[in-house]
Amino acid sequence: MPKVVLITTGKAEFCGLPAALGRLFPDVDFIPEGPVDSFTTARVVPLPTDRKIEANVDKLAARLVAAVNPGRKTKSQERADLAFVIEDLELVNVDQPQVVVDTLRSAVQRHVDKLPWNLKRKEETHERLRERGSFHLFMPMLETYFFGDPAALQRAGTKQTPKLAAGVDLEAFEAIDSLFLSEPGAHAKHPKRYLAHLCQRDGNQYREAHQGAAALRDLDWSQVLAALLHVQFLRALIHDLADGLGVPPPFAGNCSPITFRLGHPNNTLRNL
Numbered sequence: 001m002p003k004v005v006l007i008t009t010g011k012a013e014f015c016g017l018p019a020a021l022g023r024l025f026p027d028v029d030f031i032p033e034g035p036v037d038s039f040t041t042a043r044v045v046p047l048p049t050d051r052k053i054e055a056n057v058d059k060l061a062a063r064l065v066a067a068v069n070p071g072r073k074t075k076s077q078e079r080a081d082l083a084f085v086i087e088d089l090e091l092v093n094v095d096q097p098q099v100v101v102d103t104l105r106s107a108v109q110r111h112v113d114k115l116p117w118n119l120k121r122k123e124e125t126h127e128r129l130r131e132r133g134s135f136h137l138f139m140p141m142l143e144t145y146f147f148g149d150p151a152a153l154q155r156a157g158t159k160q161t162p163k164l165a166a167g168v169d170l171e172a173f174e175a176i177d178s179l180f181l182s183e184p185g186a187h188a189k190h191p192k193r194y195l196a197h198l199c200q201r202d203g204n205q206y207r208e209a210h211q212g213a214a215a216l217r218d219l220d221w222s223q224v225l226a227a228l229l230h231v232q233f234l235r236a237l238i239h240d241l242a243d244g245l246g247v248p249p250p251f252a253g254n255c256s257p258i259t260f261r262l263g264h265p266n267n268t269l270r271n272l
Contacts, residue, residue, distance in 0.1 A: 002245055003029045005067045005083040007060065009038035012142055012212030013086055019217040024250050025241065031080065033067075036060055040090045044100050060085055061107035064135070064269075065115075068128040082244045082270075084134045086237070088141040091189055097137060097233075097258050104135050105268045126268075133269045134240050136259050139171040139233040144191040146215050147173070148224035148231070156195060156215040157204035169230040221251065228253035236260035240271045 006021075008014045018030035039056035067083035085104070093100050112125055138144070146152040147162055148170050165174040175194045179201075180186050187193060192206075199206040206212065225231055225238070236255035242248060243262055260271055 001027060001029050002081045003031055004241070004244075005031045005033055005080045007036060007063045007067065007083065007085045008032065008034040009036050009040075009060075009087050010142055010212075011035050011209035012216050015209055015213035016216030017086070020219050020221075021241065023218075024221060024238065025245060025247070028245060033063060036063060038087060038090075039103070040087055040093050040100060043092050044096065044103050046103070055107075057103055057107045058111065060087070061104065061111045064108060064133050065111050065125065065129070068132045069125060080132070082132050082134070082241070084136060084237070084241070086136050086138065089137045089139050089233075091140050091187065094140045094189070097139070097256075100137065101135065101258055101272050105272055108133075108268055129269055130267055131270065132244070134237075134244070134271045135269055136237040136240065136271070137233050139231075139256075140173065140189070141192055142216065143195050143212070144170050144173045145219065145224050145231070145234060146195065147191060148226075149215075149220040152215040152219050153195070153198070155218065156199065156211045157206055158195070158198035158202050160198040160201055162194070162198060169227070170224070171231050171233055225251045225253060232256040233259055236271065244270060 006017055008017060014032050014035045018032050021030050022028065036059060037056040039060060064083055064085050067080055089097055089100060108129065112122055115122065146156055147164060153162065163175065163177040165176050168174050173189055173191045175181065175188045180194055180197045181188060183197065196206040225235060232254050233256045235251065235253050236259045238251060239249045239255050239260060240262065242250065261267065262271060
């Protein structure tokens with residue numbers, strides 16, 4: 001059975017994504033790692049090369065390199081066929097996904113370069129990264145996809161009917177609920193805050209590791225991915241997995257050109 005390592009930064013993804021993806025790819029063993037500290041919760045900017053403190057992006061890069069390292073000793077990792085880092089883009093970076101992708105890619109290259117290995121082993125690691133390693137983004141964050149599946153919202157803790165801008169891609173999320181927007185700190189483009197608001201109206205509290213994971217485990221992919229031109233970042237993850245596993249993608253539609261460029265000669269990872 002193929003083994004896929006999922007390196008995640010969110011509690012809901014850590015607890016729920018293996019089961020969710022397992023329903024799409026039932027013959028695959030998804031192995032969660034994390035949750036790891038995110039590097040996108042603040043505005044991502046180019047990092048100075050002389051910094052003394054290891055940044056969260058470097059830690060993520062190290063996890064990904066370790067997952068494909070030919071000398072890895074951990075049994076599950078040693079036998080892994082693919083390794084995916086999955087991160088929320090977050091609103092603070094919603095206008096610059098390419099910068100986020102480039103920052104992770106540079107961190108991976110930097111990490112391999114500084115390892116005390118000979119040239120042959122470094123080249124082998126780079127080749128394995130191009131074959132087995134990927135980095136994907138939820139746009140702007142995981143909770144946006146729950147709004148494409150009414151049953152997922154119920155599992156998250158609300159029976160309220162959300163009020164969203166008609167015809168808008170979930171990955172360009174926009175709430176038009178006046179009760180929510182009148183609250184201090186409310187943001188029309190923030191799906192997690194809106195979901196928490198809806199749960200509170202039902203007397204519930206939204207927690208990522210519990211309600212979020214429950215919503216994700218049984219997410220109705222067919223509903224969320226129904227619009228062929230929408231949710232292109234999420235679709236890129238699914239199509240990349242299918243390609244890496246050598247099976248047809250379970251859903252048609254367009255993928256984000258930012259996180260889905262398989263086979264590009266300048267790639268550091270499978271998809272970028």
